[in-house]
Amino acid sequence: MNIKEFCDKYSIDRLGTNSLKWDALDKRYGDKRLIAMWVADMEFKTPQAVIEAMKKRIEHGIFGYSYVPMSYYDAFINWEKNEHNYEVNKEWIRFSTGVVIALYWFVNAFTKPDDSVIIITPVYYPFHNAVKDNGRKLITSELINTDGVYTIDFDNFEKNIIENNVKLFIQCSPHNPVGRVWTEKELDKLLSICKKHNVLVVSDEIHQDIIVGKNIQFPAAIVSGGKYADNLITVTAPSKTFNLAGLLNSQIIISNEKIMAKYDAYAKTVNKTEVNIMGLTAAEAAYNHGKEWLNSLLDVIRYNYNYLKTNLNEKAPKIIITPLEGTYLAWLDLRGYVDPKDTKTFIQDKCRLAVDLGEIFSENCKGFVRLNMATDPKYVEMAVYNIIRNITLLENSEFEH
Ligand SMILES: Cc1ncc(COP(=O)(O)O)c(C=O)c1O
Structure with a gap:
């Protein structure tokens, strides 16, 4: 199955299903209208078998x-x-x-x-x-x-x-x-x-x-x-x-x-x-x-990660994106643009993304974010668009100062 066929068949809207990732956004992030890219599960139905x-x-x-x-x-x-x-x-x-x-x-x-x-x-x-x-x-x-x-x-x-x-x-x-x-x-x-x-x-x-x-x-x-x-x-x-x-x-x-x-x-x-x-x-x-399903899933993860990397490298090159060898979790260092103390405001309030912040993984990782790539490419496209747009706004406002 190619990426489109896989997403057509397995990608699904999870809102309203007691999903921790989507339906608990309000409770966890105080805002239910974010794009959920945090906890490690996916927007894909399990294999048909x-x-x-x-x-x-x-x-x-x-x-x-x-x-x-x-x-x-x-x-x-x-x-x-x-x-x-x-x-x-x-x-x-x-x-x-x-x-x-x-x-x-x-x-x-x-x-x-x-x-x-x-x-x-x-x-x-x-x-x-x-x-x-x-x-x-x-x-x-x-x-x-x-x-x-x-x-x-x-x-x-x-x-x-x-x-x-x-x-x-x-x-x-x-x-x-x-x-x-x-x-x-x-x-x-x-x-x-x-x-x-x-x-x-x-x-x-x-x-x-x-x-x-x-x-x-x-x-x-x-x-x-x-x-x-x-x-x-x-x-x-x-x-x-x-x-x-x-x-x-x-x-x-x-x-x-x-x-x-x-x-x-x-x-x-x-x-x-x-x-x-x-x-x-x-x-x-x-x-x-499940093997065939898994192979298609891995293609989607690679596609999403490459999309993120290529676009951010081009439009926001000071974001450091860690190479993804395994897991479906992209790890981004935003410190080239965003003061670590403002990471949450930037990623959540401006970019509208619910992510895991770096400091929950290590006290030395303030300024980093983890983004879940096991999702429909449409969410990754939105996330990338929002990040680039807000980096551009940030840079312009700094320039004006
Ligand atoms: C390394 C690692 N271990 C364990 C888990 C969760 O395992 P479980 O849901 O089976 O408790 C995760 C979930 O993201 C994980 O990344």
């Missing part, structure tokens, strides 16, 4: 307690093997009602109050919260930003681990919000530092299927021939890939038996929920039949 599978399940009319069928494991295991060259054993898999709740569990299960947990910032803000809300010490290692291209400061990462006796590292791979798909070499270096200092790694790979640049996505578990799999918990989900976040279904993968035993013992105390029957139905169909 998923809708059909769910309809079939609904028509049966029974929604009693269920278990995870072998066909689900097969679908997920095949997906990981075919898409990521990662061979997962059924025994290594557990379930959670979302990735964020699982991060909270890991912090509790594998660290003690006041232990240090490290994250690499700027990063998805629930990573910060999972540590702070649980009374652990949050240690951050800031990425190096070279003209919008982000790399890991390995020396700082290791120094912070040693100085703070860090017990756990929560990794984001691909990295939200800076769109990096880490290379095997980078991952090897990161994971080897963790291994050397006995730091357990939680690798959040929820964006693993949204790869839009040239880098190959390496599950942490297969880096350097699987050398670090024993010191690792991986979390992943079909929710970003197939727009299923509201169905609350995600996977935890642990291949080390001791870590699994510890996890299972902890999970007994917090996770008494059976699996969600609709979430499983949807995810199984998506893993089995």
Whole structure:
């Protein structure tokens, strides 16, 4: 399907559907007439095969307690093997009602109050919260930003681990919000530092299927021939890939038996929920039949990102746009035009966009914004138009002063 065919078939107006992204604008931004480009879900219906599978399940009319069928494991295991060259054993898999709740569990299960947990910032803000809300010490290692291209400061990462006796590292791979798909070499270096200092790694790979640049996505578990799999918990989900976040279904993968035993013992105390029957139905169909849909989606994301980049580069060249290798989240540095303290006024009140502001990902990122590109190109066109128009107005007014 080309971009137009995909949008004609799957793009949909979400207003009036209790959508957090669109219908909670008033509550969250104090203005319900903004273009919603914030939270990471999409304006695209899930693949038709998923809708059909769910309809079939609904028509049966029974929604009693269920278990995870072998066909689900097969679908997920095949997906990981075919898409990521990662061979997962059924025994290594557990379930959670979302990735964020699982991060909270890991912090509790594998660290003690006041232990240090490290994250690499700027990063998805629930990573910060999972540590702070649980009374652990949050240690951050800031990425190096070279003209919008982000790399890991390995020396700082290791120094912070040693100085703070860090017990756990929560990794984001691909990295939200800076769109990096880490290379095997980078991952090897990161994971080897963790291994050397006995730091357990939680690798959040929820964006693993949204790869839009040239880098190959390496599950942490297969880096350097699987050398670090024993010191690792991986979390992943079909929710970003197939727009299923509201169905609350995600996977935890642990291949080390001791870590699994510890996890299972902890999970007994917090996770008494059976699996969600609709979430499983949807995810199984998506893993089995969603590949073609995903390919078209990736084309739309690339198209939207390139449109944004080309037009802003031409008309507002002082905006620094980070290269998008993975995720569907564009990361923009507006500081070339806008005083960081005025970012919200500029992007929200002037440009009419509801976005995530940089400072929620790192206190050093005031003046940055994150824009969701998994949307109908018409919204990206409006956003680009509004940004350029307001930059021009800003420049002219400064010129007049
Ligand atoms: C890195 C990362 N982890 C987790 C989530 C959310 O996961 P869930 O909705 O399954 O809790 C997101 C959503 O944007 C994310 O970017």
